[in-house]
Amino acid sequence: MDLTQYPFLHVLWSMFLFFVFFAWIYVVVMVVVDNFRRTDHGGGAKAMWTLFIIFLPIIGVLTYMIARPSVAVVD
Numbered sequence: 001m002d003l004t005q006y007p008f009l010h011v012l013w014s015m016f017l018f019f020v021f022f023a024w025i026y027v028v029v030m031v032v033v034d035n036f037r038r039t040d041h042g043g044g045a046k047a048m049w050t051l052f053i054i055f056l057p058i059i060g061v062l063t064y065m066i067a068r069p070s071v072a073v074v075d
Helices: 006-039 043-055 057-067
Strands: none
Touching: 006 043, 006 057, 043 057
């Protein structure tokens, strides 16, 4: 394919999708890291959350972010 046949808006759209893809990967990794750093639930719960995030990524990440209890910051 000749690069002159690839319009500028397609370039912008491709860049946007590239950014969204890596932002999504970042969110999933941060949720899994947060899951394993938590001390308020045990190994079974951590395994279930991880499997939920792996097999149903969008629903799993959104559910984890909504359902997880907030941790009080102690100074």
